[in-house]
Amino acid sequence: MNAPFQPAAIPVAALADAPADAPAHGRERKMPLTVLIAAPRGFCAGVDRAIEIVERAIERYGAPVYVRHEIVHNRFVVDTLKAKGAVFVEELDCVPDGAPVIFSAHGVPKSVPAEAIRRELDWLDATCPLVSKVHRQAERQIEAGRHIVFIGHAGHPEVIGTFGQVPEGAMTLVETVADVAKLDLPADLPLAFLTQTTLSVDDTHQIIAALRERFPQIVGPKAEDICYATSNRQAAVKKVAPGSDLVLVIGAPNSSNSMRLVEVAERCGTPARLVQRGADIDPAWLEGVSTLGLTAGASAPEQLVREVLDTLGEWREVEEHTIITAEEKMVFKLPRQLVD
Numbered sequence: 553m554n555a556p557f558q559p560a561a562i563p564v565a566a567l568a569d570a571p572a573d574a575p576a577h578g579r580e581r582k583m584p585l586t587v588l589i590a591a592p593r594g595f596c597a598g599v600d601r602a603i604e605i606v607e608r609a610i611e612r613y614g615a616p617v618y619v620r621h622e623i624v625h626n627r628f629v630v631d632t633l634k635a636k637g638a639v640f641v642e643e644l645d646c647v648p649d650g651a652p653v654i655f656s657a658h659g660v661p662k663s664v665p666a667e668a669i670r671r672e673l674d675w676l677d678a679t680c681p682l683v684s685k686v687h688r689q690a691e692r693q694i695e696a697g698r699h700i701v702f703i704g705h706a707g708h709p710e711v712i713g714t715f716g717q718v719p720e721g722a723m724t725l726v727e728t729v730a731d732v733a734k735l736d737l738p739a740d741l742p743l744a745f746l747t748q749t750t751l752s753v754d755d756t757h758q759i760i761a762a763l764r765e766r767f768p769q770i771v772g773p774k775a776e777d778i779c780y781a782t783s784n785r786q787a788a789v790k791k792v793a794p795g796s797d798l799v800l801v802i803g804a805p806n807s808s809n810s811m812r813l814v815e816v817a818e819r820c821g822t823p824a825r826l827v828q829r830g831a832d833i834d835p836a837w838l839e840g841v842s843t844l845g846l847t848a849g850a851s852a853p854e855q856l857v858r859e860v861l862d863t864l865g866e867w868r869e870v871e872e873h874t875i876i877t878a879e880e881k882m883v884f885k886l887p888r889q890l891v892d
């Protein structure tokens with residue numbers, strides 16, 4: 553386990569024992585709060601690209617531009633794009649003939665672009681290239697005659713999109729090690745495994761180990777398909793959480809990678825809470841907290857990190873420390889329709 557972070561000397565440490573409302577030099581003094589800010593955090597290259605696709609499409613085609621599903625799992629992002637002229641819909645049926653439509657970063661089943669082509673819609677695919685890579689791997693494994701065991705979360709749009717790349721019945725979902733024990737597949741069936749991109753790194757290693765033990769013939773990618781952004785954010789939380797009394801994760805409840813960050817912090821023995829923005833923080837959570845870890849899921853913008861820090865600053869004298877565990881330089885190309 554990583555050594556807990558030791559904050560630098562806190563100039564106002566002497567205030568720690570003072571009541572929160574103790575007057576000092578005629579002004580109210582706040583209790584100090586050291587905030588360890590994880591880096592990397594927040595937007596990944598796939599989310600940056602998806603948002604840029606919507607913004608550029610609005611510039612190019614004019615509003616409204618339709619987006620099938622939340623472009624990324626973040627209400628703040630969705631509302632900001634709505635204000636610029638994006639209209640979010642659940643299915644293509646809700647897109648009028650002739651209107652441009654964008655598919656979300658999580659990827660879509662093959663039937664969706666097929667329907668867009670049939671209706672002669674102008675469509676753009678904001679599927680993250682790392683999700684598309686899993687789609688191609690799925691196709692290749694089916695071509696090689698293998699049944700696929702897919703490690704992921706039932707009902708997540710990425711899982712629905714990946715299942716939609718292969719014929720029905722060609723892929724079986726497992727979510728846990730217990731699911732592996734329950735798999736009802738012939739012992740000698742040619743098998744491959746693939747994974748959702750936003751899983752817990754530690755849980756996934758255990759599930760893959762259980763699959764390899766039960767089905768020694770199973771093949772899989774050299775490294776599992778958990779993306780660089782998910783792995784990096786989990787590693788950063790592992791560094792920050794052990795030295796914190798509480799970890800706040802900024803993200804949406806339907807954001808898989810954000811929920812995994814909460815779990816990772818809790819497994820380090822630190823209580824953790826998911827907040828969507830500053831207004832969600834209950835000041836009672838800060839009782840007895842002198843060091844707070846802070847991170848953000850891959851679909852949460854940096855403005856929300858600032859907002860949370862400002863909210864904390866209303867109650868406490870915040871001292872920020874950024875804990876860097878990796879540098880990210882990944883950038884994905886835009887679809888060719890938007891580059892000229």
Ligand code: SF4
Binds near residue numbers: 750809
């Ligand atoms: Fe792509 Fe990973 Fe970001 Fe998902 S979290 S959009 S897979 S980079």
